[in-house]
Amino acid sequence: MLSSNLDKERQLWEPSPIKLPSNQGISEQQRDEAAAWLTHLAAQFQFLPETCGLAVLLMDRVLLLVKVQAKYLQCVAVTCLYIAAKSLEEDENIPPTPDFVRKSRCGCSFSEITRMEMVILSKLGWNIHLPSAVDFLHTIHAVLILHYPHLLSSQSNM
Amino acid sequence: MKASDSPGSYPKMPSPQQQQQLTAASTPHPLQQQAQVLHPLKQQQQPQVLQPSRQQQQPLPHQQHFQQHAHHQQPSPHHQQPQQSQSKCHASQQPQQHHHHHHHQQQQQQHQRAQKEVHERHYEFLAHVGSGAYGQVFKARDPTRENVVVAIKQIRIRRSGRSHETGMPMAAIREISLLKQLEKREHPNIVQLLDVHHQDISDRDICLSLVFEFIDQDLNTYLERCPPPGLGPDRIRVALYFTVLECLPNLINICTTLLLLRPGSFSFPPASVPGSGVALHVPLSQARARSALVVVNLWRRRDSRLGLRNRQTTSSALKKVGFLLAPIEFDPIRHSNDFQTAACLPARPPLASGDKVQCS
Numbered sequence: 001m002l003s004s005n006l007d008k009e010r011q012l013w014e015p016s017p018i019k020l021p022s023n024q025g026i027s028e029q030q031r032d033e034a035a036a037w038l039t040h041l042a043a044q045f046q047f048l049p050e051t052c053g054l055a056v057l058l059m060d061r062v063l064l065l066v067k068v069q070a071k072y073l074q075c076v077a078v079t080c081l082y083i084a085a086k087s088l089e090e091d092e093n094i095p096p097t098p099d100f101v102r103k104s105r106c107g108c109s110f111s112e113i114t115r116m117e118m119v120i121l122s123k124l125g126w127n128i129h130l131p132s133a134v135d136f137l138h139t140i141h142a143v144l145i146l147h148y149p150h151l152l153s154s155q156s157n158m
Numbered sequence: 159m160k161a162s163d164s165p166g167s168y169p170k171m172p173s174p175q176q177q178q179q180l181t182a183a184s185t186p187h188p189l190q191q192q193a194q195v196l197h198p199l200k201q202q203q204q205p206q207v208l209q210p211s212r213q214q215q216q217p218l219p220h221q222q223h224f225q226q227h228a229h230h231q232q233p234s235p236h237h238q239q240p241q242q243s244q245s246k247c248h249a250s251q252q253p254q255q256h257h258h259h260h261h262h263q264q265q266q267q268q269h270q271r272a273q274k275e276v277h278e279r280h281y282e283f284l285a286h287v288g289s290g291a292y293g294q295v296f297k298a299r300d301p302t303r304e305n306v307v308v309a310i311k312q313i314r315i316r317r318s319g320r321s322h323e324t325g326m327p328m329a330a331i332r333e334i335s336l337l338k339q340l341e342k343r344e345h346p347n348i349v350q351l352l353d354v355h356h357q358d359i360s361d362r363d364i365c366l367s368l369v370f371e372f373i374d375q376d377l378n379t380y381l382e383r384c385p386p387p388g389l390g391p392d393r394i395r396v397a398l399y400f401t402v403l404e405c406l407p408n409l410i411n412i413c414t415t416l417l418l419l420r421p422g423s424f425s426f427p428p429a430s431v432p433g434s435g436v437a438l439h440v441p442l443s444q445a446r447a448r449s450a451l452v453v454v455n456l457w458r459r460r461d462s463r464l465g466l467r468n469r470q471t472t473s474s475a476l477k478k479v480g481f482l483l484a485p486i487e488f489d490p491i492r493h494s495n496d497f498q499t500a501a502c503l504p505a506r507p508p509l510a511s512g513d514k515v516q517c518s
Contacts, residue, residue: 086328087335094328117326118356118364126334126354 030070031063034077041078041104045095047085053134055084058124065123072116078106079116087128281310281369297372307372308352315364330366337368 035056042052058080062068068076081104085094095103101110108116121128281298284307289295293313300306313330337351353369 083326083331086326086331114326121326121331122354122356125338126331127338128331128335129338 030073031060034059034073037074038077038081041081044103045085045100046093047081047089050132050134051081051084051088053132054088054128055081057132058084058120058128061124062120074106075108075112075116076120078104078108079113079120082113083117083120083128281308283310309370309372311368311370313366313368315366334368 038055038059039052042049042055055077059077062076062080078100082097082100097110097113101108101113106113281300283296283298285297287295287297287309293311296310296312298308298310300308313327315327315330334351334354350371351368352371355367355369357365357367
């Protein structure tokens with residue numbers, strides 16, 4: 001009950017981004033590759049799945065809002081991951097930027113990331129707590145378990 | 159785009175300096191032209207970055223403000239010489255600017271250095287309210303809207319140096335995005351964040367300004383000024399219970415409540431406003447109330463350390479509510495010292511409190 005309410009609320013609250021398929025600079029394939037790369041990086045840094053979801057979501061928002069050239073895509077993607085990590089991860093789990101740059105092998109420098117961070121944050125109006133796909137998955141899972149409690153018990157028997 | 163692209167092929171982003179020059183001079187370098195594609199909106203907004211959206215219809219807001227200033231000739235102590243990089247940037251547009259500031263060569267206090275010349279254009283700074291953990295707070299008036307007083311919190315972010323290797327500080331990102339999230343709810347007890355600006359001071363430093371609605375006093379000052387009769391712990395308990403429980407359905411998750419439940423976070427409207435902050439208007443005993451709040455604060459901090467991992471689960475959310483209410487339930491003074499020492503260590507909560515939590 002509570003969860004389904006939460007679900008509704010989230011959907012209402014979502015700022016209804018207008019999905020424009022015509023993204024000038026970046027093709028859908030490039031976007032998918034970048035998203036896959038982010039997933040890989042998130043696993044490498046042992047980030048939470050929520051962080052990864054948020055990072056991909058942020059990247060999509062940025063691509064929607066701003067026309068990004070293909071060569072900047074990687075920088076945008078890495079920065080989104082970094083922002084997501086900063087907003088969701090445990091303090092100890094966040095590498096300092098130089099380490100992050102080195103380990104991610106993103107090909108952009110420390111100062112580029114910090115500049116891009118500023119740009120992205122102001123573009124998004126600092127509104128980065130958006131419900132990501134992973135959040136919805138959590139909610140749907142909770143609703144499922146609530147309505148079919150035997151799923152949980154059968155799982156624990158296994 | 160592949161992960162294996164060589165670093166050498168990656169073009170450099172323009173430095174902030176270059177960008178500023180780009181707005182001033184209208185002949186962009188080819189390299190900067192690339193940047194223009196990347197930041198099409200930014201280039202447009204640059205001259206008015208520090209301007210709230212509601213002012214944008216006015217054709218020349220800076221100049222208008224200058225006139226206003228010339229009008230009120232009283233020199234405010236917060237005016238200062240513009241910093242070199244900025245005067246370079248805007249000199250071509252506003253030749254009278256230099257002029258104007260020469261009138262205001264006043265004593266230079268330390269906090270004035272953080273304050274930015276650009277703000278003065280849009281907000282008249284009235285007073286220095288206080289310094290927080292990582293910023294200074296000023297009281298300011300919005301010249302375009304009469305009688306609107308705002309509080310501006312300025313955070314200076316260094317981009318260089320060993321201690322600042324993380325870019326934008328995590329706390330700032332979290333605070334702003336949370337407040338942004340909450341502003342849609344317009345809860346009477348939560349400070350409204352009106353605007354966020356950022357401005358490059360130099361190549362290395364950024365000044366971030368958060369514009370809040372101005373509140374006469376926060377809960378801390380209220381408790382300090384509270385008239386002597388004093389108020390029992392029961393009252394505090396009730397008040398805090400109400401506040402916490404009232405917030406729950408409104409907030410997106412409990413974590414938000416925890417982060418915001420600090421004395422300074424409560425906006426506290428003057429008593430003349432009816433119907434708002436009712437719970438907090440219950441009179442409280444000064445000393446006791448303060449220690450109760452400190453306890454809550456400590457619990458909050460420790461619990462966020464413990465519970466962030468599985469923050470999404472309902473059980474941990476309820477546990478957090480318990481953690482919040484439990485110390486209120488206990489005698490605040492008796493437990494404040496324990497909590498204080500416990501909070502210094504990365505310790506687990508004492509078992510006794512855990513039991514208590516389950517009861518509540």
